[in-house]
Amino acid sequence: MDECPRCQRSLEELSLGEVSTVTCPHCEYADIPVxxxxxxxxxxxxxxxxxxFYEE
Structure with a gap:
């Protein structure tokens, strides 16, 4: 895995079904588009x- 852009430590890949992302267990960086x-x-x-409410 690559290095974390925040703390330069190693990233961890998390997957759920067909979706995956990378995160840093040290500084809590997550590569999630927001x-x-x-x-x-x-x-x-x-x-x-x-x-x-009453109309519906």
Missing amino acids: EHESRREEPESWRDAFNR
């Missing part, structure tokens, strides 16, 4: 939430 873009949506009011 989106860091937040969505700025207006919060739903209680009235709108109840109306949506």
Whole structure:
């Protein structure tokens, strides 16, 4: 396995079925793609939430 990009120690491969990723047991680095873009949506009011609930 390659070296960890954070601490330069050896990485470990984890697999579950057909999906696998690499992780560092020392610094907890994980090679998992993550989106860091937040969505700025207006919060739903209680009235709108109840109306949506009763409509369905």
